[in-house]
Amino acid sequence: MGFVGGQELLLIFLIVVLLFGAKKIPELAKGLGNGIREFRKASSEIEKESGNSTEKESKKE
Numbered sequence: 001m002g003f004v005g006g007q008e009l010l011l012i013f014l015i016v017v018l019l020f021g022a023k024k025i026p027e028l029a030k031g032l033g034n035g036i037r038e039f040r041k042a043s044s045e046i047e048k049e050s051g052n053s054t055e056k057e058s059k060k061e
Contacts, residue, residue: 020028020041 016025
């Protein structure tokens with residue numbers, strides 16, 4: 001399996017435009033961006049919590 005080239009990306013973009021329409025694409029991109037932002041926020045909170053718990057454990061010893 002190789003990498004996706006320019007022609008393949010163009011074909012995928014054209015299919016997306018045909019399926020969703022040009023007006024709907026910005027709304028989809030905005031929703032995707034919000035989803036990624038929320039995922040990163042949640043994962044950083046989990047990392048902070050796990051870092052805090054390991055610090056507490058090391059202080060107990």
